[in-house]
Amino acid sequence: MSSEYGNTLKKICFEETDKRHADLRIRLHADDIKQGEFFRAMITGYIEKDNDLLNFLDKHKTQSKTKNNKLRKMIKKGEETKRIFGLDENEIEDIFDMIARENPEI
Numbered sequence: 396m397s398s399e400y401g402n403t404l405k406k407i408c409f410e411e412t413d414k415r416h417a418d419l420r421i422r423l424h425a426d427d428i429k430q431g432e433f434f435r436a437m438i439t440g441y442i443e444k445d446n447d448l449l450n451f452l453d454k455h456k457t458q459s460k461t462k463n464n465k466l467r468k469m470i471k472k473g474e475e476t477k478r479i480f481g482l483d484e485n486e487i488e489d490i491f492d493m494i495a496r497e498n499p500e501i
Contacts, residue, residue, distance in 0.1 A: 407434070444470050 411419075423430055440448035449467075477487075 407438075444474075 420430070423433055437448070439445075441452075449470075477483075
């Protein structure tokens with residue numbers, strides 16, 4: 396894995412109507428949040444599996460309730476496994492780095 400991985404900035408773009416864009420900008424201004432801060436917070440919450448955000452997203456998903464429930468159980472089991480073994484994100488990253496060094500063909 397390259398030492399630069401995770402440090403290169405990427406742009407995330409999508410389209411939205413002018414009305415919804417204006418509504419978003421008004422709400423962000425009212426809450427004194429910059430647009431970039433807002434989207435980074437949402438991405439962080441999603442990546443880190445924030446329960447409040449996941450509950451909100453469940454209302455908007457098109458996948459089945461059964462699949463949602465299975466996914467939630469897997470997330471919970473993963474969190475429990477990390478807790479049991481006392482692994483933090485840096486230790487998990489170190490494990491993947493060691494695997495990559497020992498198995499460069501992967």
